[in-house]
Amino acid sequence: MPPADLNAYLFIAGVLFVCGVVCMATKRNAVGVLMGVELVLNGANLNFVAFARFTPLGLDGQVISLFVIVLAAAEAAIALAIALNFYNNHLTIDIDRADELKQ
Amino acid sequence: MWETFQIVLPQTVLAGLACLFILGGTFSIPARLWGPLALVALGLSAGALYYSAGVTIDPTEPLAVSRSALDLGILWSCLLIGALFVLISIGSQSQSATAAEFYGLLLLLLSGVMLVTVANDLILLFLSLELISVPTYVLLYLGRHDNASQEATTKYFLLSVLSAAILLYGFAFLYGLTGNTRLDAIQTVLSTTYGATNSDTPGAGGSPLGIIALLLIFAGLGFKIAAVPFHFYAPDVYEGTTAFNAGLLAVAPKIAGFVALIHVASYSLVGFERTGQQLALILAAITMTGGNCLALLQTNIRRLLAYSSIAHAGYMLIGIAAGFWESWNPELSLQGASESGRMGLPGGVEASLLYLLAYSLTSVGLFGGLVYLARPGREINHIDELTGLGRTQPLLAAALAVFLFSLAGIPPLPGFWAKLSVFATALSVRQEVEAGVYVIHPAFLWLAVIGVVNAAIGGVYYLKLIALMFLNDPLSTPRPGGGRPALAGVLCAAALVLAFGLAPRMVFKALASRDDAATSANSSRLNPGRSIERLASQSRPVDRP
Numbered sequence: 341m342p343p344a345d346l347n348a349y350l351f352i353a354g355v356l357f358v359c360g361v362v363c364m365a366t367k368r369n370a371v372g373v374l375m376g377v378e379l380v381l382n383g384a385n386l387n388f389v390a391f392a393r394f395t396p397l398g399l400d401g402q403v404i405s406l407f408v409i410v411l412a413a414a415e416a417a418i419a420l421a422i423a424l425n426f427y428n429n430h431l432t433i434d435i436d437r438a439d440e441l442k443q
Numbered sequence: 444m445w446e447t448f449q450i451v452l453p454q455t456v457l458a459g460l461a462c463l464f465i466l467g468g469t470f471s472i473p474a475r476l477w478g479p480l481a482l483v484a485l486g487l488s489a490g491a492l493y494y495s496a497g498v499t500i501d502p503t504e505p506l507a508v509s510r511s512a513l514d515l516g517i518l519w520s521c522l523l524i525g526a527l528f529v530l531i532s533i534g535s536q537s538q539s540a541t542a543a544e545f546y547g548l549l550l551l552l553l554s555g556v557m558l559v560t561v562a563n564d565l566i567l568l569f570l571s572l573e574l575i576s577v578p579t580y581v582l583l584y585l586g587r588h589d590n591a592s593q594e595a596t597t598k599y600f601l602l603s604v605l606s607a608a609i610l611l612y613g614f615a616f617l618y619g620l621t622g623n624t625r626l627d628a629i630q631t632v633l634s635t636t637y638g639a640t641n642s643d644t645p646g647a648g649g650s651p652l653g654i655i656a657l658l659l660i661f662a663g664l665g666f667k668i669a670a671v672p673f674h675f676y677a678p679d680v681y682e683g684t685t686a687f688n689a690g691l692l693a694v695a696p697k698i699a700g701f702v703a704l705i706h707v708a709s710y711s712l713v714g715f716e717r718t719g720q721q722l723a724l725i726l727a728a729i730t731m732t733g734g735n736c737l738a739l740l741q742t743n744i745r746r747l748l749a750y751s752s753i754a755h756a757g758y759m760l761i762g763i764a765a766g767f768w769e770s771w772n773p774e775l776s777l778q779g780a781s782e783s784g785r786m787g788l789p790g791g792v793e794a795s796l797l798y799l800l801a802y803s804l805t806s807v808g809l810f811g812g813l814v815y816l817a818r819p820g821r822e823i824n825h826i827d828e829l830t831g832l833g834r835t836q837p838l839l840a841a842a843l844a845v846f847l848f849s850l851a852g853i854p855p856l857p858g859f860w861a862k863l864s865v866f867a868t869a870l871s872v873r874q875e876v877e878a879g880v881y882v883i884h885p886a887f888l889w890l891a892v893i894g895v896v897n898a899a900i901g902g903v904y905y906l907k908l909i910a911l912m913f914l915n916d917p918l919s920t921p922r923p924g925g926g927r928p929a930l931a932g933v934l935c936a937a938a939l940v941l942a943f944g945l946a947p948r949m950v951f952k953a954l955a956s957r958d959d960a961a962t963s964a965n966s967s968r969l970n971p972g973r974s975i976e977r978l979a980s981q982s983r984p985v986d987r988p
Contacts, residue, residue: 381611384612404566
C-alpha cells in the first residue's frame with residue numbers, strides 16, 4: 341500500500357467537516373451539537389497540518405492548529421456553562437425545547 | 444518587530460484594562476463607578492492610538508499587523524462608537540451586580556474589533572474575530588435571565604461557533620493555496636500566479652481551492668454581517684435579549700465582518716474577483732430584498748430592527764461587489780470614473796465602509812433610545828409602545844426621528860450619502876459590448892434598481908414608526924429607566940449623525956486621502972487596486988458643469 345498523500349488527508353478532513361455539519365443539524369442534545377462543532381474545527385485543523393506537512397510551507401500550519409485547539413477548549417468551557425444554564429431553566433438540554441421565539 | 448507592539452498598543456491597553464475590570468469585579472466597588480471607569484479606559488486607549496498613529500511600518504518586513512490611513516479611521520470610529528455604547532449603558536448598569544464584568548467584556552469585545560482592523564495574518568484575524576464572539580456570548584447571558592434569553596444565547600452561540608469553524612476551514616484552503624498566512628504575502632503570491640497581467644482570463648481564478656476558500660470565507664463572514672441566507676438567527680436573538688445587546692450585535696460583528704471581508708476577500712484574494720463579484724452581487728440582492736420585505740411584517744421593535752440591519756448589510760454588499768469589479772477591470776474602472784465622473788464619491792470598497800460608518804452611528808443611537816426607554820426587567824417590545832412619543836418625550840422622539848430618517852435615506856442625512864455612494868459605484872461598473880463601446884453592466888444596473896426599490900420599501904416601515912411617534916396620541920406615559928447618560932448618549936449620536944449628514948465632504952475627503960497613505964510607508968500592503976484607484980481619482984474631472 342502506498343503511503344497516504346495530501347489528497348487523502350484533505351478527503352478525510354472534508355469527511356470530518358461534513359460529519360460535523362450533519363451532526364450539528366440533526367442532534368437534539370446541546371452537548372451532541374457541541375461535538376459536531378469540534379468535528380468541524382478538527383477538519384479544518386487536519387487541513388492546516390496536512391498542508392504544512394506535504395508542502396514546503398514550514399511550521400505555520402501546525403502552529404495555527406495549536407491555537408485552534410486552545411480556542412476550541414475555551415469555547416467548550418463557555419458552551420458547557422451555557423448548557424448548564426439552559427438545563428437550569430428548561431430541565432433538559434434538548435435544544436428543540438427552546439421554541440419560545442417565533443421562527 | 445517593535446512596530447507591531449506599537450500598532451497594537453491601543454488594543455493591548457483595552458484588553459489589559461478589561462482584565463483589570465473583571466478582576467476588580469470581585470472587590471466591593473460601587474457599581475455606578477464602572478461605567479465612568481470604562482470611559483476612562485476608552486480615553487486611555489484613544490491616547491495610545493494617538494501616540495501610535497504616527498508609527499510607520501517598513502513594507503518589506505513581514506509583520507502580523509498592518510494599518511493604512513483608512514484603517515486608522517476605522518479605529519477612531521470604533522473608539523467613538525464604543526464610547527457611545529458605554530454612555531448609553533451607564534444608567535442601566537448603575538445598580539447591576541455584574542457591572543464590572545459587563546464593562547470588562549465590552550472593552551474586550553471592542554479590542555477584538557480593533558484587532559480585526561489591523562490584523563495582517565490569518566490566525567490573528569481568526570483569533571480577533573473570536574475575541575469578539577466569546578465576550579458576546581457572556582454579554583448575551585448576562586443581559587436577561589428568562590427562558591427566551593437562554594434560547595437566544597444558545598442559538599447565537601451554536602451558530603456563531605459553526606460560522607467560525609466554516610471560516611477557519613476556508614482559511615485552511617487559502618493557506619494551502621498560497622503557502623502563507625500573512626495577508627500581504629497571500630496577495631503577492633496570488634497576483635503573481637493569477638493576477639491580471641499573468642492570466643488570459645483576469646479575475647476568473649485558476650484554482651478550485653481558491654474558489655472553495657472564497658465561498659467558505661463568504662459563508663463564515665456572512666453570519667457575522669447577517670447576510671441572507673445566514674441571517675436567520677438575528678431576529679430571534681435580537682428579540683430574546685436586551686435592547687443594549689441587540690444594538691451591540693447589530694453594530695460590532697457587522698463592523699468586524701465587513702472589515703475582515705474587505706481585507707481578506709477584496710484586497711488579498713487577487714485572481715478570484717469574478718467569483719467574488721458574482722457572490723457579493725447575489726448576496727446583496729437577496730439580503731436587501733429579504734431583509735426589507737420581512738421587516739414590513741414585524742410588530743416587535745427589536746425584530747423589526749433586526750430585519751432592517753439585515754437589509755443594510757445588503758446595501759453594503761453592493762459596494763463590495765463593485766469593488767471586486769474595479770480590481771479586475773482596472774482600465775475600465777478608470778474609464779468609468781472619468782465618464783460618469785463619480786463627482787468625488789468614493790470607490791466600491793470605500794463606499795461600503797462609508798455606509799458602515801453611517802449605519803453604525805445611526806444604530807447605536809436608535810438602540811440607545813430603546814435602552815433609555817426600557818425599565819429594569821421591562822424592555823420596549825411592541826412598536827405600539829412608541830406611540831405618541833413625540834408628545835411625552837419630544838427630545839428623544841426628535842433624535843429617534845433623525846436616526847430613522849437617516850436609515851430610510853432621506854437627503855441631508857448620512858444614510859442618504861451612503862446609499863448615494865453605493866448606488867453610484869454600482870452604476871459606474873461598465874461592460875464592453877463591442878470593441879471600444881461600453882455600457883453600464885446589466886447585472887449591476889439591476890442591482891441598483893433592486894437597491895432603489897428596496898430603499899422605498901424600507902422607507903415604508905421607518906416612516907410608519909415616525910408616524911406612530913408623532914401623529915398618534917400617546918397610549919400611556921412612558922417612564923424611562925435608562926437614566927440621563929443614556930439620553931446624553933442618544934443626543935450625542937444624533938448630533939454626530941446630523942454633523943456627518945450636513946458636512947459629508949469631511950468624511951469623503953478622509954476616504955480619498957487613503958490613496959496618499961497607501962503609497963507612503965504607512966501601509967505594508969502592496970495593493971495594485973489601490974494604485975489604480977489613485978490613477979482613477981487623478982483622472983476624475985474636478986468640476987462638472
